[in-house]
Structure formats: C-alpha cells, structure tokens
Amino acid sequence: MSVEILMPALSPTMEKGNLAKWLKKEGDKVAPGDVIAEIETDKATMEVEAIDEGTLAKILVPEGTADVPVNQLIAVLATEGEDVKAVAAGSGAAPAKAEAAAEVPKAAEPATATPDVAPAPVAASGGYDHGNGKTPGGRVFASPLARRLAKEKGVELADVKGSGPHGRVVAADIAGATPGAAKPAAAAAAVPAPAARAPAPAPAPAPAAAAPSNAAVLELAKAYYEPGTYEEIPLDGMRRVIAQRMTEARQTVPTFYLTVDCDVDALLKLREELNKSAPEKDGKPGYKLSVNDFVIKAYALAFQQVPDANMVWGGDRYLKLKHSDIGVAVAIDGGKGLLTPIIRKAETKTLSAISNETRDLAIRARNKKLAPNEYQGGSSAISNLGMFGIKDFTAIINPPHATILAVGASEQRAVVKKGELAVATVMTVTISCDHRVMDGAMGAQLIGAFKRIIEKPMSMLV
Amino acid sequence: MANNYDVLFIGSGPGGYVGAIRAAQLGLKVGVIERQYVGGICPNWGCIPAKALLRSAEIFHYIEHAKDYGLVAEKTGVDIAGVVKRSRGIAAQMSNGVGFLLKKNKVDVIWGQATLTAPGKVSVASSAEPAPKGALAAGDYTAKNIVIATGARPRALPGIEPDKKLIWTYFEALAPASVPKSLLIMGSGAIGVEFASFYKAMGSDVTIVELLPQILPVEDEEIAAHARKRFEKQGIKILTGAKVSKVVKGADNVTATVETADGKVQTLTADRLISAVGVVGNIENLGLEALGVKTDRGCVVIDGLCRTNVPGLWAIGDVAGPPMLAHKAEHEGVIAAEAIAGGHAHPMDKLMVPGCTYCMPQVASVGLTEKRAKEAGYEIKVGRFPFIGNGKAVALGESEGLVKTIFDAKTGQLLGAHLVGAEVTEMIQGFVLAMNLETTEEELINAVFPHPTVSETMHESVLAAYGRAIHM
Numbered sequence: 001m002s003v004e005i006l007m008p009a010l011s012p013t014m015e016k017g018n019l020a021k022w023l024k025k026e027g028d029k030v031a032p033g034d035v036i037a038e039i040e041t042d043k044a045t046m047e048v049e050a051i052d053e054g055t056l057a058k059i060l061v062p063e064g065t066a067d068v069p070v071n072q073l074i075a076v077l078a079t080e081g082e083d084v085k086a087v088a089a090g091s092g093a094a095p096a097k098a099e100a101a102a103e104v105p106k107a108a109e110p111a112t113a114t115p116d117v118a119p120a121p122v123a124a125s126g127g128y129d130h131g132n133g134k135t136p137g138g139r140v141f142a143s144p145l146a147r148r149l150a151k152e153k154g155v156e157l158a159d160v161k162g163s164g165p166h167g168r169v170v171a172a173d174i175a176g177a178t179p180g181a182a183k184p185a186a187a188a189a190a191v192p193a194p195a196a197r198a199p200a201p202a203p204a205p206a207p208a209a210a211a212p213s214n215a216a217v218l219e220l221a222k223a224y225y226e227p228g229t230y231e232e233i234p235l236d237g238m239r240r241v242i243a244q245r246m247t248e249a250r251q252t253v254p255t256f257y258l259t260v261d262c263d264v265d266a267l268l269k270l271r272e273e274l275n276k277s278a279p280e281k282d283g284k285p286g287y288k289l290s291v292n293d294f295v296i297k298a299y300a301l302a303f304q305q306v307p308d309a310n311m312v313w314g315g316d317r318y319l320k321l322k323h324s325d326i327g328v329a330v331a332i333d334g335g336k337g338l339l340t341p342i343i344r345k346a347e348t349k350t351l352s353a354i355s356n357e358t359r360d361l362a363i364r365a366r367n368k369k370l371a372p373n374e375y376q377g378g379s380s381a382i383s384n385l386g387m388f389g390i391k392d393f394t395a396i397i398n399p400p401h402a403t404i405l406a407v408g409a410s411e412q413r414a415v416v417k418k419g420e421l422a423v424a425t426v427m428t429v430t431i432s433c434d435h436r437v438m439d440g441a442m443g444a445q446l447i448g449a450f451k452r453i454i455e456k457p458m459s460m461l462v
Numbered sequence: 463m464a465n466n467y468d469v470l471f472i473g474s475g476p477g478g479y480v481g482a483i484r485a486a487q488l489g490l491k492v493g494v495i496e497r498q499y500v501g502g503i504c505p506n507w508g509c510i511p512a513k514a515l516l517r518s519a520e521i522f523h524y525i526e527h528a529k530d531y532g533l534v535a536e537k538t539g540v541d542i543a544g545v546v547k548r549s550r551g552i553a554a555q556m557s558n559g560v561g562f563l564l565k566k567n568k569v570d571v572i573w574g575q576a577t578l579t580a581p582g583k584v585s586v587a588s589s590a591e592p593a594p595k596g597a598l599a600a601g602d603y604t605a606k607n608i609v610i611a612t613g614a615r616p617r618a619l620p621g622i623e624p625d626k627k628l629i630w631t632y633f634e635a636l637a638p639a640s641v642p643k644s645l646l647i648m649g650s651g652a653i654g655v656e657f658a659s660f661y662k663a664m665g666s667d668v669t670i671v672e673l674l675p676q677i678l679p680v681e682d683e684e685i686a687a688h689a690r691k692r693f694e695k696q697g698i699k700i701l702t703g704a705k706v707s708k709v710v711k712g713a714d715n716v717t718a719t720v721e722t723a724d725g726k727v728q729t730l731t732a733d734r735l736i737s738a739v740g741v742v743g744n745i746e747n748l749g750l751e752a753l754g755v756k757t758d759r760g761c762v763v764i765d766g767l768c769r770t771n772v773p774g775l776w777a778i779g780d781v782a783g784p785p786m787l788a789h790k791a792e793h794e795g796v797i798a799a800e801a802i803a804g805g806h807a808h809p810m811d812k813l814m815v816p817g818c819t820y821c822m823p824q825v826a827s828v829g830l831t832e833k834r835a836k837e838a839g840y841e842i843k844v845g846r847f848p849f850i851g852n853g854k855a856v857a858l859g860e861s862e863g864l865v866k867t868i869f870d871a872k873t874g875q876l877l878g879a880h881l882v883g884a885e886v887t888e889m890i891q892g893f894v895l896a897m898n899l900e901t902t903e904e905e906l907i908n909a910v911f912p913h914p915t916v917s918e919t920m921h922e923s924v925l926a927a928y929g930r931a932i933h934m
Contacts, residue, residue, distance in 0.1 A: 143900030145875050152873075171875070171900050219766030219809030227771050 002087040003052045003077040007061070008039065009070045016067045019074060023047075024056045027084065030077060037063075037074070054079040058088035071151065142169035149174040153251075163220075172216055178251075238337040246396050253313075254435040257394050258443050260451050262427045264410050267294055267457040274351070287352035291427070292328070292384050295407055296354050297460050300324035300346035302449035303379055309446040310379050311437050312400040318437055319400075323347065327381030327398070328358055330365040339365040340398065342378040351460060380404060392428035402437035403446070406430045427454075467493045469802050470584060470605035471795075472576045472748070475502020476788040477779030478611035479560050479569075481795025486567040488803035493570040493603065497589040500564070500571065502613055504788045505556035511636050512656055514549035516820050519663035523822065530859055540664050546637050561594055574600035578749035581774055584608060607774050607802045610748065610762055611795065614741035614780035622648070622709045622737060628716050629709065630736045632657070642666055642733035646718055648706050650677035652819040654738035655693070659821040662698050669699040669730060671706055671720055673739075680785075680817065682831040682880040684846075688864050689882050692823050709735065743781040758783075766809030768798040776802070790815045816894050818887040823863060826890035829878030829897055832868055841871040843903075845927025847919050849883050851934050854914040860884035863916075865923035867893070874902030879923075885916050892920055903928055 007017065021038040024030055030050045037048040057078040061068055068074065078087040140157045142150070146169045150157050155177045162169035235243065271289050278285035303310040303324040311318040324347040327340035341361035343354055364370050380402070383395040386409040395406040408428040415424045429450070433443040453459055468490035471478035478494055479501060485492045499506040528535035564571055573593035574586040579602075588600040616631040618624060624631045635657050641664045647654045650672035662668045670677065670693075677693075677700060678686040690700055703723035710717045717731045743761040755770050756763040761784075762777035764770055770777050776798045779791030793810065800807035816828040835842050849855035849863030863883015870877055879893035896906060903924055911921040925931040 144902045144905050145873060145900035148873055148902050148904075215766075215811060215813070216809065222765050223767060223809065226773065227765060227769050228773075 002057065002082060003054060003079060004073050005036070005048075005050075005075040005077060007068045007070050007072045007074050008046075008048055016069045018066045019061050019063055019068050022059060022063045026056055026059055026088070028056050030054055030056055050077070052077055052079060054082075055084050057082075057084045140169065141166065143171060145171045146174050150177070153177070236337075238339075242338060245398065249396050249399050253397050253399060255397060255432050256435055256440060256443065257430050257432050258440070258447050259392060259428060259430040260447050262429060262451050262454045263415070263424050264291070264427045264454065265425045267291070267454060268410070268425055270457045278352075287355050289351055289355050291386065291410060292382070292407070293351050293355040293358060294454065294457060294460065295382060295384065295405070295429075296326050296328060296343055296346055296358065297349075297351055298450055298453040298457075299380070299382060299405055300326050300343075300349075301453050301460065302446055304347045305449040305453075306442070306446045309403065309438055309442050311402055312379070313402055313434055313437055314400065318402075321379050323379070325378040327375070327378040327401075328361070329381060329383040329395075330362045332366045332368070339368075339370060339375050340378070340381050341365050341370055341375045382407060386410060386427065392430055394430050395432055397432050397434055402434040403443070404432045405450070406432065465601065465603045467491050467570075467603065467605040469493075469607040469609060469799070470495060470572075470603060471609045471611050472584070473502060473611035473613055473744075473779075473781075474500050474560065474564070474571065475611060475613045475779060475791060476504045477613070477791030477795040478502065478609070479564060479795075480792040481609060481611065481778060481799045482569045483563060483567045484796045484799035485802060486569050488799060488805060490799075490803055492567075493572050493598075493605070494564060495572045495574065495576040495584065495586055495603075496597075497573070497575045498591050499557060500594055501557040501560035505560060506553050507633055507636055509788055510556050511549040511553040512632070512660075513820055514552045515545060515636065515660050516656060516822075518545040518548065519660045520822065523663050527859070540641065542638060542641050542664065545664075550637065565596065571597040572600075572603060573597040575747070577747065578608065578753055578775075581753065581772060582606060582608065607776060609768075609795075609798050609802075610750075610770075610775070610777040610781055611779050611791070612744040612748065612781045613791075614743050614786055616737060617740045617742045619648075619706075619737065619739055622706060622735075624737050625711075628711050628714075628734060630734055632736075632738070635661075635736050644715075644732040644734075645669070646671065646706075646716065646730055646732040646735045647738055648735065649673075649738035649740065650700070650702075651679065651738060651740065652817070652821075654736070655689070655819060655821040657736055657738065658693065658698050662693075662696055663822070667697075667699075667732075669701065669732065671704045671718070671730075672700070672702045673705055675703045675723070677702060678819065678825060681819075681825055681827055682866060682878075683833060684866060685825060685827065685864065685880045685882045689821065689823060689825055692862060692882075693821070696822075741780060741786055743783070745781060766797075767801045767807055768794050768810075769801070785812065785815055785817065787815065787817065814894065814897055816890050818890065820887060823860075823883050824885065824887045825882050826886040827878070827880040828890055828894050829876070830868060831878060831880065832866070835868050835870075835877050840877060842877065843869040843871045843927045845869070845923040845925065845931070847922040847926050847931060847934060849916070849919060851922065851931075852916060852919045855884065855916050855919065857914070858884060858916070860916075863919070865919045867920075867923045867927050869903055869924075869927050874904060876901060876903070876906065879920075881920075883916075883919075889917050889920060892917065 018040045019037060020040045023038065024034070024036045030036060031053055032050055034050045035047040036050050036056065039046050039048055054077040056075060058076045061072065061074040076087055078084045141162065142157050143164065147157065149171055150160065153174060155174055157169055160169050160173050160177045163173050164170040271291065271294065275285070275288055278287050280286065310321045310324065312321065323345045325342050325344045326346045327342045329338055329340050332339055343349065343357055346354060361370065361374065378401065381398055382405045384407040385393060386407055389409050392408040393406050395404040397404050406429065410425050410427040412423055413426045415422055415426065431443060431447045469485050469492050471482045471494045474494045474496040482492045482494045504510060522540060525535045525538050571594065572586055574589045577585050579585045582604055584603045584605070586600045586603060616624065622629060626634055632653055641661065644667040645661050647658050647668065647670045650670050654670060655678060658668050658670050676683060676686045677690050694700060701720060701722060705721050706718045707721050708719040715731055715733050716735045717729055718735065719727060719729050721727050745757055745760060745762060750757065750762070753772050753775065755772055755775065762770055762782050764777050764782045768776045768778050768782065778794035778798050780786040782794065797807045797810060813829055816826065819825040830838065832842065832844060845867040847865045850861045855861055855863060860883060863886065866880040867876065868878040869875065876893065876896050879890065881890060906924040907928070911918045922931045922933055926934060
C-alpha cells in the first residue's frame, strides 16, 4: 500500500508552512531517516524525514509553494513491490485538499495532469480511492466528513465498522473509533526530523462534529429499548463537562500507567498514634487524620523530590510548577458528579492542616459552594476509591494535569518479606502519566518517591 | 376478520397516505381512516392550492413588469374567481390522485371519525362529509398497529377567533370571493408571508404584524432581513415586535389594536384579517387520554422511530410535533411503516428537514442558522453570495437574492444553508443532499455546477466561505 506524505506540523499550533525545497526527486529511492524535503515557517526551517522505505512516486506540491496547510497531501511514496507509475497516477485522484492546492496555481498542475495517466491500473480499478479509505481488498465506503475526521484523528477507515447505508462509514462512527490502528496514521508518515518527540498536530477532539450526532446517538440507543421501560435523564451541566473533558482526555492524552504496592502498616500505626494524641479543641479532637491525608502529603512531597514531574501540559511547552498543589476528587450528589478541590502548597502544610482543609473543601464541594479558584489548576490530582473496597484501578488525567494518582484500598495481604511469607497491610496505587510531558522513567521516579515516603511516614512529620 | 389490519393510519394527509403506501409496498394489510379530505390539508387546503394561487400572482407580477422585458401588455388585470377556480381545480386533481394511489396500492379508505377504544381497536363514526367511491363504512376496526396522523389546524388566539367572514384562516384565504382592499395578517411564518405576497400581488394593501423581532422567525436573521426589505419595497407594511391585543369587528371590516415593543399603541383598520399564528395538533376526540398517550403542548410525544409511549401506537406528521411540514410528515410516514414492517428504519434527524416558503422572493433553508450554529458552540465559516453576481439571475430579471452557507471551521462540515431569491425552493435540495451525505466544503467546491444556472450561486457561496468566490 502506498504511503501518503502529508504536510507536517512543526509545532502543534502550526497551520500552514512553506514547502521550501524537495531534496528527493520523483523516482528516487527513499530509506527511513532520509531527509526528503525542507519546510519553513516564519519561525524556523525543518527537515522532513521519511518514515517508510520506498520510491518517491509523485510530488504533489512543488517546492517554493507558500502556505501549504498542515496535513495536505504533498507527495506519495510507493512501497516495495508497488508499481511506481500506478501509485503516481492513483495519487492524482486522491482528494489532495484541492481547494488549498488550487490557491497556488503551480500546485494545481499535478491534479489537472491526472486524466493523462488515468489508464494506469490503480486509477482504472478505483479511480475514486481516497487513500485513507483504500484497503488491499478494495474501497472503503465513507462519507467525506467521516474521511476527514478519521484523518485528523488518525483512525484507519478500514478498521471502522460503518453504520450508514450498506455499511458506509459516517461521521458518528469516527467519534467512537480509537486512533492508532495497525498502521501509523497517514499524518504521521512524515515527521519533521528534529521533532521526533513533537506530537502530531494535536487534533482538537472535534466536539463540534460529535455534537450534531447527539440526536442520532439518542435515537439509536432508544431503538434498542421498549418505550416505557426506561426514563430519559438529560445531562446536567456538571455531567456534560465531565463527559466532554474525560472524552477529550481519553482521546488526546497518550497515557501510560505505573502501579506499585505500598506497605502501609507503619503509616497506619503512626496514624493511630497521632490521632490518639490529638489535642482537644472545643471538646473535640483537633484533627482526625485519614489515610488519604497521608496520601496527599506524600504525593505533594514526592513532587518536590522529583521536581521535573511537577509539570502540566501547555501545548507547545510545559508549565513547570513550583509548589505541589494537589487536587482531591470528591464525589458529590451521591455519585452523580465530581469536583476536585485543590490543597495548595500541600508540601508546606502539616498533616492536620491538610486534613482539616480537605474536610472543609469536601463539604463545600458537596454543597457546590466552592469558588472556581478552589478547584481549578493544580499540579495533579488524587482519586481514592479505597473506601469502596476497590483494590486497584486507573484514573483518567484531568488536563492540563500530566498525572493522576489512583489509590486503592488498604488491605491485609500475604507478602514475602526477607524470603518469608508475612502479612502486611498493602495499598495499591496507580499513577496515570501523560507521555507528552514525561517518559516512563520520570513517572517511575515520581511513584517511587511516593512509595518511599508513604512507607516511611515519619518523614512526613519533619 | 375483514376488519382487521396490520396497520391503520388515522388521517390520510401527507403523513398518512405516504406511510400507508409504503406499508402496503412492504406487504402489510393497510387501511387509512379519513373524515373529510382524501390527501389531507396539503393537497386540499394547504401547500398545493396555495402554490397555485402564488403561481397566478407570480405570472401577474411578470405581466405587470412586461415593460422591463421589452414586452407590451395592456388591459391587464386580475379575475380572482378565475384564479381561485384554477387553484381549486388543481387541489381536486391532487386529492383525486391520492385516492388513486391508495387504490392502486390496495390500501382501504375507511370513511369517518376515528376514536381509539382500546389498544389496537378503533371505532369509526360516520362523517357528515360525502364518502368517496369505494370507501369502507363506519364501524369497529382492529389493527396490530395504529398510526395517528391527524395533522393540525390553525391556532386561534382568544378574542381573535376566526369567524370565516372577517377573520380568516388559510381556508378562507385560499378561496376568496373577492380581493380585500386592505388586509391585516397576524403572523409572519410561512403561511403569513405567502398570503402577504399573494394578496399584495392581487392588489391588496397588506400589513403584517409579527410578535417576534424578526419576520420568518425560524429563518436565518440575515435572510429574513433581506426578505423583509424586499417585501417593504413592494409596499407590504411590516410591524415586528408587535402584538394584536384587540380586534373590533365592523360591518365589513376589522379594527385591530396593535401594541409595539416600544409601548406604542396604534389601531389599524382593514377589510379582512388573516390569523396565521401557527397551527396546533389535532389530538382531541381520539381517545388518547384513556389510553394514557403522552402528549406535550398539543402534540403526541414520539421517539425517533415515531413510537408513542403506548406499544403498537405510533404518531407522525404535524400531530407529532414540529416542524409541521408536509415533507417531514411524509418522511415520518415512511419511517413508521418501515419500523412496523420490521425493516431497517432510520431515525428522523429534524436538523436535516429543509423549509421552503413561497413568498416573493422565495426563502429556503436547511440546517443551523448562523445564530444557532454559534449557540451550539461551533466555530464557523460563513459564505455569502448575492444573486447580482450570477448571470442567469440577472438575465431572469431576478438579480436580488442571497445564498448563505455555514460551515464548521474545524471539520468543513456543512452545517446550514439559507437562501432567498428566485427559484431557491428548487435549489435547496442540493444542500440537503450535501448535508445528508456528510460532505465537507471540499466536495462542494470540487463539484461542477452547470452554467448558466442560478444554482451557481450555491457554488459561489461555498467558495466565499473559504475566501475564494470568483464572481464577487
């Protein structure tokens, strides 16, 4: 299958650039890593590297073309065993964003040249193949909008089950599809060389495209159930925001997960002692520390020990935070909603201060009395489902956070200590990390620091 | 069990008769219960006779402007009896056509007033109207499925109830004995402005009073403003944000008290008043309450496949809620028939229902208006192309008009199209297809539009949305 080379994005905000120079000619052999073209913006010039091996079959945007939109098809690579001429001919029929190409008179030429080479096998067998929709077996039927959304999202159309007439893939099908199918998305076929770690243009999660399909989604859902056997409950504002943000996070944040078991016997013992010795205040203990209060403090200290992990995602840069502002997920309305009030500068606060502040914030969160600055921002967040007996789980990152800590129940488990079976109280925690911000080793350092602190809880007191 | 059907439609309007034919095509035993007009309002007292009248108005308008085309027309005039006769003839022809189609598809027509007595059971009482040939008589009928397709009727405002003489609804307005010298029209929806255009062309002094700030309230603001300018240029007086608070009837005229939003009160006297303030669903006397059928604001509540909350009971068309348009009813008829037959029915997407208004100039639209697109959170690209840049429109002598297209800036999805001008009601279907096929701007830009046609304005409008219109 031929490979489409698209105009790469040098930065996530780049919309168009100039195709400065082709370093390979049509017919040239190309190996992965070869520089094939130079792209420039007003800020920089970058080299485009080939990812795949093959022969440059067709250049669709000539060098010197200004303002080429990101993701426009600029060339086609014939892979091994493919007829270069056929690929070149077929590429002309591809929807090379003709409207953009036509804006530049030169760029329009390859398209108009298509009819001359139309008899070539590919063009003849499937003249309207649109690259993405093409499979070795034949053509994938998809609406134009579905094709465009799939391309932006990096979804292989051939992997999507179509719900339209005769299995045609329609826009609503793409909304539910997951990117990153077997082959890298076409958009990734050409990546600017120095930008190997720069993300492909972060596609906005097209809520706009999903929005009109709400009615269709509803009708399809209702088609399965007898009227009268269900109740329709419209989303309230909070649920709508949660749905939108979590969908966005799941679809756009490349997340990896790291899990560790923490031995919390020492922590539980310390907690008991501290709670017993709590000074009286108005006839009540001045504080009553929960396990979660320790978790907050330990997580805050861990960020101070691994300051490079205390970052949030900012598109083309990170924001490296100074303090450990820790969000604590609070279920409200009997589980119908969720707020994440933030303990600011948690690394500087005592356990009792954290405990009291958390309690106050949680109460006000449940009463929906929080001011926006009390739940917006922050370094990271903690979701603790231990009180529900959940052993371990993974949480979804709340952007722009780069991490979230999922905390399970503290329970007695059989463990091996110094070669002997023993009983220990173990709490399993899983950290979700945004790979755009940190790599596995950094995530491991962070969760490792957390484990050390939580297992040696006295360190939290000094 | 001669009286037992797979499906019975109550009402033979565009929803009922189309659904009945589709159900018959799918091999079901089908009956249609009708009490008054085979074919319902649309061919008898709605869309079709209104278009016949407007065609006369249009031709008269051209005759009046013969000079503009280098032609001579003398001793021109209106024979209102002739105009109405033509319209009624066409209505009769269309109604007969519906009867023929039902017969051809072996759909029984049952004549009378239907009441649901139990799930699957209908009692039909005889109607005062003469039954058409071959219709089955009143009696008790049963069916596995019953589809309520009873349509709607003009809404009456308290104190301004239509009386057939001085205060008209579309029934009287479609068959006037004479052209009123002056005419007050309450409501500027499709019905209101179509009659405004017709009677203005026939020589009436026409005033429209609209409660909302814009005429054609469901249309895009810019298109409505364009239409308003054209109406006013023709001499139609328009009061928006204005309410008829009181009507006093004289011997052969009415005097209306009109309050405008700025608090001003004025009285307007006219020979006749047309009440065109919307329609309400015919949900009464059907036995819906006893069966516990859910209704909302005068309409039966249905899901996307036209099912009511009572198993085996369906509802389609005007009685099942807005938009109250014949083509929406027809479509729902087909959906219901296919769902009943157990086939693959696609749910209704009301956003894809186009609207056409046959005033002069015509107005046509589909999808989201600019305002609604913004409210829905879209970042949009808007294209506009005026008819003055289109050779065919200028050659037709129709150089005023506008095509507006609205795209999602992120995905290129066509979100809406809004047209005003000559022939736009025939053109809108291009955009309807485009939206249904989920085209982006790219396919529309790449499509070849024939020259010279007014439809080229559609192409140019899309080009304009992407900053590349040619003839502008």
